Amino acid sequence: MEDINIVIAGSAGEGVQTVGDVLVETIAVHGYSVFAWQEFESRIRGGQNSYSIRISDKPVNAPRMKADILLALNEGACNKYEPLIKQDGILIAQKKTRERMIAIAFSEIAQRELGNRIYINTMVIGALVAAVGMELEVLNHVLTRKFAKKGDKVVSDNLVAAGKGYTLAREGCRGICPWLLPKLDTHYTPIAGKEALSTAAALAGCRFMAAYPMSPSTDIITILSQNEKELGVFTEQAEDEIAAVNMAIGASFAGARAMTATSGGGFALMVEAISLAGMTETPLVIILAQRPGPATGLPTRTAQGDLLFAINAGHGEFPKLVLAPADADDIFKKIMRAFNLADKYQIPVIVLTDQFLLDSIFSVQDINLSQLGPTYYLTDPFKIQDYKRYLVTDNGVSPRLYPGQATHLVTADSDEHDSHGHITEDLSGTVIRMVEKRLAKYRALKGEINPPEEADIEGADKILVGWGSSRNAILEGIELLREDDIRVGMIHFTELWPLPEYRFPESKQYWIVENNTTAQLGRLLRSEYGITIAGVINRYDGLPLTAGYIRRNFNG
Template identity: 45%
Template sequence: MISGGIIIVDINIKIGGEAGQGIQTIGSVLSRTFVRDGFYVYGNQFYLSRVRGGHNYFHIRVSDHPVYTLNEKIDILVALDKQTIPDHIEEVKEGFVLTDESTVGDNADAKIVSVPFTEISKDVSGKKLFSNTVAVGAVFGLLCYDLATLKKFLSETFKSKGDEVVEKNIKAAEAGYDYVRNDKFEGICNYNLNPQPTNRRILINGNDSVGVGALAAGVQFLSAYPMTPSTGVMTRVASHADDFNAVVEQAEDEIAAINMAIGASFAGVRAMTTTSGGGFCLMTEGLGLSGITETPIVIFLGQRPGPATGLPTMTEQGDLNFVLHAAQGEFPRCVLAPRTAKDAFYQTIRAFNIAEKYQIPVLILSDQHLADGLFTYERFDTSGLKINRHLLEDRAVGSDYQRYAITKSGLSPRAIPGQNGALVVADSDEHNEAGHIDQTTDNRIRMNEKRLRKVDGLTDEMQMPAIHGIDGADVSLIGWGSSYGPLAEAVDILNHDEVSINLIHFSDIYPLSHNAASILEGLNTTICVENNATGQFARLLRAELGFEVSKKMLRYDGLPFTPQSVIRELKGMEVI
């Protein structure tokens, strides 16, 4: 993250404006162009729940080293609306503000560089439609950056819309570039970037990583009702469904979505559903159905601040308690919370393997911060991926087959209905080994204990937390899920300043690894860092491991942590 404690190139660009002004287009074009030229990009966006209007922004960080979080310091602020400058100009300490003449208003700050985006767009195309491309060119002009890769990217992006659209976009970018270079900063270069073009890196967000991971795991059925911030998983799988022989069904509601997925899994295919907290409320009865029928299913839950509609486009880690205890009764489940987009890819594959091995629901717990966050990686290594369906072979299925046979491990042999003539019976009532309803007390005890015995084997498979930073630190941050990037960089910055601190970070949330307690017990001052108001993971550590953290650092304003915000909080706690 920080090589030798220093990131040589670290440029932060924020584009602010109203919904409908092309903020995502600018952010995407800039991000993908930089990645093609060999830089690492991390990006994320803040957007309101509306189609037009409101104040939104897209934040991009460009570096020559891998970065997994945003930096609060802004080098270039692109203002497409009047609200951007008063809201964000204080974040621009030593950089510049690029803004259309119409949005300058009464601001007279020396950092403001007025560029007539709209007028330039009209001059080169006859329309103001290309003003956001003018802004992209202006950013590259301010960076003294060669336009070759940008032109190629624009050509590829707009090729389907015809040569005229491609030509106008390129002219708009060139005009914005020339205006800044020739009219504003002739002979002056404020940034030193050295592109090293590559085609080996990918730019991918958390949702796309989960979707691609599901396809790599062999998912053949996905049912969901669209809900921010989880919808991207469904659309990613749908975009490749034909290539992977998969079916994607947009259900009428979340109740239908989870029951469709359970039905598909019962019929023998790998199945999943996606939702957010509000949708998962409707899925809880289906979750219990998966539990008692021992039908494997993967559920992706993208968290956002609740309760009810809450803040539908912002981030929070507020649903951990909910997923741990959802549905009536007691049955095994597994909860995974990926750290990064790359981790999301591999954890999704694990989720399917765990679900089918233990015949349980597995929940992948993400949030808006990870779902929409753009990460740069070398292409994922898939050479070691394994898919194990844990299904009986035909020769092992006979007339005496019992779907819920009691075993020492709690794992019963799983056959597909109709396989080799076997009768496969499932029931949401308590049932006997053959799957038929049996409400006797002795049977209830045997079947309940059989299901719960799976937890022992499952716990053995849970991964230990990642440890980042120096050994034997005076202070240890404890985090989980999407907070890894900002926490790890905060530790790097402080270690570089000779502060004794490290990070213990969990991605396998439930059940916790047998050996996790041995790591925690050897720590000194511990601070559990969470994007919620009640310290839900700290509560889980206490309940499951008997471990009490020293302090909690909680954020619940809908925004993610940054390295700078973490360091400020630590100083306020007087632990560093």
């Protein structure tokens, strides 16, 4: 199986993302699976950032740290990332600094032979295509399509630049580049987590989104705004997170499926409104894009530190749903599920993502979007005589209409209320019935929660237990540990509250794997299932979990 990891490194403003994006597209057109992720400092210019691209002939969709090829755009990037190069890997940089490397003076050649340093990035792409043994013609096709609107001269100049980088890299590759990637007939679609989420929300029937910019959630409202005509979602940048979540609640009350998105600090401001949605029984979807905290923390890095915060968000007792998709394919399923269950049970739903999941590019194949569609649960007003918004029912779900849908009066109140939605102080009767009605929805909802995914459980002595975006790294980690003759399996949660009815296999040792410091899932599982945790593998340096990290830190 082909498995090549390329790391492109440079400072902010040097075009690292441009190089990476074009290379990802070229790899996909070649017929290979590609997984890409970025790590970058919280600054507009300067610093050193990286764009890692993993090429394989079958989807892996998990990160690797060690580089087969490191392309460094400046000396600082070379110094920072050179330790990532594998023993048999190569460096591509502007100056000769080691034996196994290709030295190409990109800046000097672009200025002297092409007339402008702007062509450095296209030369770099050509060099990388040559280093991994891909076809120049495929890259030329991608570049022609990319620059077509800028005119024939721009297209021609970029093709010359790509060809120059390709030729120089092929000359430098002699004896040190073992890779050859001929064009395949297979087809994979590369899609970023944030693109999958935005598209999935539109498919789920979302018609309104309000948000206040906060990394790493900002790109969601940006994508929906840029594609408003195609996706049909009206967006509004609110003055703050409190306004954003309350706008979403208002839109939902008025009959539109609505959501908001934020990160930790913004979510903290939304907590009171989550209780409002719980009390008024208004459907609401919140995307919580995690990053390291507390406070501002590391705005451009990743973490899984808000699990218990999300589960316990909001004062008082009311049902809510917490989901955590594993990858781009799962995002489509979980976002559809979030909107449908929010509507069905008239509850707030929190979808836990993170910087790694949203910004990474996954390869997907054969997503059957026709099987994904919204299910609506609004009541038919013409079948109701005496409408009671908060009618007590066996499962706690009351008939829901929106104002103006018919002649029925639709009322709601954040105070405790009776079945018509009017404030009540009937402590011995109505209050008790309303509290029990809301919590009855929790019991019904719990019956719909899917069990965790199991992998290689039979014959395993030790089980790695994770949640959300850690799934693919854990699966690959299992393969590495089995190479070390360690019999290990996986249990992985993506539906986290309410937790499902589930029996953990007996006579196993359970290891918690999380992108946080305190093993929050482990604490939750001990509390809800009473299991014993044998050990934990925590990563809390702002970088994503990898199979190699799991292998190094497993000492069972």
